[in-house]
Amino acid sequence: MSLLTGSMRHHIPGYKDLTEKKEIQEVKAGSQVLIPLYASHSTKFDVLVKEGDHVCVGTKIAECNDRMYVPIYSSVSGTVKGVQKRMHMTLKPLDHVVIENDGKMEETQSFAPLDYQSASREELIAFMKEAGIIGQGGAGFPTYVKYEQAKDIKKLIIDGAECEPYVTADHKMMETRLDDMITGILAMRKMAQAEEAVIVIKKTHTEILQKVEAAVANVSGVSVLPVVDVYPIGWERALVRLIMKKDYDKLPSEVGAIVNNVSTAYAFAKALLRGKGIITALFTVSGDGVANPVNIHCPVGVPISEVIAACGGYLDENVKLIAGGPMMGKTIVNEQFVVERQMNAVTVLKTKVFDTVSCMRCGQCCDVCPSALQPVRIAQAAKLNDKAMMEKLCAMDCIECGLCAYICPSRLDVTENVRKAKRQLAMAKK
Ligand code: SF4
Ligand code: SF4
CATH class of the missing domain: 3.40.50.11540 (NADH-ubiquinone oxidoreductase 51kDa subunit)
Structure with missing residues (x-):
């Protein structure tokens, strides 16, 4: 089904000045890294190393062959300690390869470089x-x-x-x-x-x-x-x-x-x-809840707690951690997740408690939706578990941009309810 594109005229404050003029900060891996076995389509990986193996920066440690092939390379040198389940930024417990970092950053070439001009x-x-x-x-x-x-x-x-x-x-x-x-x-x-x-x-x-x-x-x-x-x-x-x-x-x-x-x-x-795979990430740590907002470059698998410490820690004891930006990112319950290969941001916001009021049927969520959906109606259908209505309202076409919750004068988490509708439809299909 083809989507209509909605009005696409909403400017939102960027807060980019917090970090865009600052130098990128290098953060080294601590005593261990935990490399998530995750590719966006799958968590089924063959682990190619075992406990006690020595690895270098660039050693292939796992590969996913589940429909699409995705290899994963080590981001540090050291000793493999095994595979551990740990909370992942997708909000699910997932396998991570644990590597004790020897601090030497001894490298191996993962694959030979290639001249793109002569390659087919x-x-x-x-x-x-x-x-x-x-x-x-x-x-x-x-x-x-x-x-x-x-x-x-x-x-x-x-x-x-x-x-x-x-x-x-x-x-x-x-x-x-x-x-x-x-x-x-x-x-x-x-x-x-x-x-x-x-x-x-x-x-x-x-x-x-x-x-x-x-x-x-x-x-x-x-x-x-x-x-x-x-x-x-x-x-x-x-x-x-x-x-x-x-x-x-x-x-x-x-x-x-x-x-x-x-x-x-x-x-x-x-x-x-x-000849290097994705073994480091360059991402923004910003928001009104972190002492020194800055862009970080560090090895994949470093715990976020170490990254936040490198940014001077939190500015408040009540903060919300978001893997990604505040609009489309996922709120994480604690800082146990790690730096991921595709990570572009960690947003730290002071927790604000808002009083929500009932929907006033203003229609603003419908006006801003870039997918031309009716978020308020989808949210109601989700609450009633009315799958036929969710289908009819094309809930699956939501791109989870967050605008409907951002705009809502009643402070309702409309986006979360639309996400819920998508989850309900996906589960019904399964
Ligand atoms: S999050 Fe809300 S505004 Fe954005 S696409 Fe989904 S329903 Fe529309
Ligand atoms: S923006 Fe909020 S108050 Fe207005 S219709 Fe949508 S859910 Fe209701």
């Missing part, structure tokens, strides 16, 4: 698969799948809009790793066999916009598109509609587009140039 499209796709490149915009979907299935692609859309408030990780990546990112984009364009790659950046982010424009000025087939600062303009469907002037049913490739995030292009370049 097929070789590049196979390389991306073996490198374990997953979407860095938060979803973590295996990227090679988009290219393997692609045909007649006209445009490669590279999303640098970074819509979520507080989050500036993509911005800092572009500021500091721009040449590599462009290499990644050129390789991806070759894989897509697309005529053009378009990097999308918000008009209001003038400094980075000008920097990227200057960097691609003489690069044939790569351009920058400044876009209006509304939320959620970086949503895949909104970008495709804006650039291709078409809607699609399931995948952007139906209308000749592939969409990837700017940091995914950078991760791919790192693999091509240096």
Whole structure:
């Protein structure tokens, strides 16, 4: 079913100034890392190491072969202590490979680098698969799948809009790793066999916009598109509609587009140039509940408690921790989760208690919904467990952007109730 795109005219405060001018802070791994066995489509992994094994930075420790192949590489050198169940940022207990860090950061090359200019499209796709490149915009979907299935692609859309408030990780990546990112984009364009790659950046982010424009000025087939600062303009469907002037049913490739995030292009370049998989993460720690909001670069698997300590700790004893940005991220009950390969942010907000009142039927949640849904009606259907109504109201088309809860004058958590409706429908299908 094709979605309608709603009004898409809502600007929300960005709070980007908290972190965007600060240097990236390097955080080292402590005594141990816990590497989650998770790919966005699966938690079924073959673990390739056992307790007592020595690993280096870059040793392949696990691989997922459940429909899609995704390898995972060690982020430190040291000794494998086993596999442990631990709370994951998806709010489920998941297996993590525990590695005792010897502090030496002894490296092994995970795979040979590849010259994208001489490699064929097929070789590049196979390389991306073996490198374990997953979407860095938060979803973590295996990227090679988009290219393997692609045909007649006209445009490669590279999303640098970074819509979520507080989050500036993509911005800092572009500021500091721009040449590599462009290499990644050129390789991806070759894989897509697309005529053009378009990097999308918000008009209001003038400094980075000008920097990227200057960097691609003489690069044939790569351009920058400044876009209006509304939320959620970086949503895949909104970008495709804006650039291709078409809607699609399931995948952007139906209308000749592939969409990837700017940091995914950078991760791919790192693999091509240096033979490294995703073993570190660059992400924003920000919000009014953390002492020193900053962008962090650190090995995958470092506990979030250590990251928060490196940011000076909390500013209040009552804070809400969110894996991701405040609009689409997931609230985590404690700081036991770890740095993930696709992590782009941890938001720390002081807990505010609001008195909720009954729905006043103002209709604002319907007005702002970018999927043109009626969140208030879906939320009511969820409360009544009325699956037929949830289906009729297309609850599954919700992208969980959070705008309906953000706008609600009654302070109702409309988004959570729409999520509930989606869970109820998904369980019914199973
Ligand atoms: S979270 Fe709310 S506003 Fe956003 S897509 Fe879902 S129903 Fe619409
Ligand atoms: S925005 Fe809130 S108060 Fe208004 S209709 Fe939606 S749920 Fe009701």
